[in-house]
Amino acid sequence: MAAPFAWSLCLAAAVVVASLIPLGAARSQSDFTIADMAAPRAMFERLPAWGKRASWAQQNCFEAFTLFAPAVLLCLLNAPRIAPWVGVAALLHPPLRLAYIAAYVGNVPPLRSLCWAGSIVITGLLYSEGLKAVLAS
Numbered sequence: 001m002a003a004p005f006a007w008s009l010c011l012a013a014a015v016v017v018a019s020l021i022p023l024g025a026a027r028s029q030s031d032f033t034i035a036d037m038a039a040p041r042a043m044f045e046r047l048p049a050w051g052k053r054a055s056w057a058q059q060n061c062f063e064a065f066t067l068f069a070p071a072v073l074l075c076l077l078n079a080p081r082i083a084p085w086v087g088v089a090a091l092l093h094p095p096l097r098l099a100y101i102a103a104y105v106g107n108v109p110p111l112r113s114l115c116w117a118g119s120i121v122i123t124g125l126l127y128s129e130g131l132k133a134v135l136a137s
Helices: 003-018 020-029 034-038 040-046 049-077 084-105 109-136
Strands: none
Touching: 003 020, 003 049, 003 084, 020 049, 034 040, 049 084, 049 109, 084 109
16 A cells, blocks of 8 residues: 555655746746846846745745655555555645645635645644554554
8 A cells, every 4th residue: 555655755746846837937927047047046026926926835845845755755664554544645735735836826825725734734644644653563
């Protein structure tokens, strides 16, 4: 039953990469030039409002991934001792994070907060179930 954990880890990494798409679009609308490569964060003030939100969403994707990846690896390593519903929960994390990006860029704070909270709860569940499996072995 390790497959859901492996898939969720790969998909979560893909979400981090996908978070670059709206940020890249915002930078292209802000006349991003090769000279901006020297200090890409310095052009933040030139981004439109949705582009600033895209930048914040992309930064949050890295933060969420650094919490999620160890939790899902813990479950992956202990998959035989973990209930199947935990794998389903792990697979819900990437779509929640994609919805989070869309809600953040689209300026829909209630949906963004629900997606963020859902993904944090899932991460907490993965840590909890993974640690239970380790302690039970």
